[in-house]
Amino acid sequence: MSSIPAAPRRRLPKFAFLSAITIALASSLFAAPASATWGVGANLGVSVLNPVDPGESTTLFGAPSSTISTLRPGFRLSYAVENTDGEAYFDLGYDARWQGSESARVLRLGGNFQYNFGRAGVRPFVTVGAGILNISGSDFRPGTSGVLGGGVGVGFPVASGAGRLRMDVRADKILESKYQDNVIIGEATLYQLGLGFDLWIR
């Protein structure tokens, strides 16, 4: 009996994870890798977690964003090709805590594609991506949910193009993760309004 509902539980996060990898890889193939640039960045801002099931919304603020408390990934690993408008990035947040025999871990990883409008100066952008939210620990069952979403924002180049400041809004759908009849991660919508910065490593 229990093996029947297990299939969709496992398929969905796997689909989201593969989607994240596919989006990131596809984005990186837009142009010649000879002029590729990697970047690291950080995120901060407000998130509103709106559960689908009954329950009040939770407003979260993190500077920087922390996955275990604000659910928003706080670290960004970007990949761009110079003189193109496309950009790929991983949004990543990982928090782990060990105390005696107890532990708790939260991972959020998403592969995203970003299209930057305009050619120079201030550049608006749209972004879309998919990923996973994984929780595990010694006192509760592990769960992995798929996360799908997108957003809009504006990027401001700084330091002669070696860096960028970002303002963005984004909405993500967190899908439900269940173990047998128990909900591990509840279905919810996560709205985010935030700031960020990137350093292009040249």
Place this chain on the structure above:
Amino acid sequence: MRSFLAAVFALACIFAVTQPALATWGVGANMGFTIHNPEGPGDDVTMFGVPTQSNLISSIRPGLRVSYTGGSKMNHEGFLDLSYDRQSSGGESFSTFRLAGNYQYNFQMSSSPRPYVTFGVGMFHEGASEEFGDVSATAMTFGGGFGVGFPVSDKAGRIRVEARMDKLDDADDDGIPVIGEATVIGIGAGFDLWFK
């Protein structure tokens, strides 16, 4: 109040040793391991964060950095280590805030990587508000560390690897213990973007 004044004093010292006319500002982020070693009974807590955040369920280490340096050699540097985290739902809230003013000396080397030493003082605030009442307290932190900075992107950025140890004082709210005395050890990495 004492911890807040200490942080302000540390910042004032930083501005005094740099040259405002040649000032460069930067922002950065931190990530890595943190070990929280309480003075009283209780197990050590080992935490890892990407990025780090100073709430008590993640890593206590500030995750954002606002840097300031003066002079073309960038030997003297001041920075604010900063984290703010707040969760609120249905009239209840929980927040933590950590702010520290730090001084960093970057050694001049013939090669590109620059070792550094740093020390600073600041505050750690924790507050909770729920239907039974509010509780909050602010503790003083002070400590230092060392690391190596690797300039990137024609010196518009820097990658850091560092180790640091801070002392966290205890603090209470009208006799209710809120923050326990502890030693916080951090080993991690980070990056900075300079606004040139």
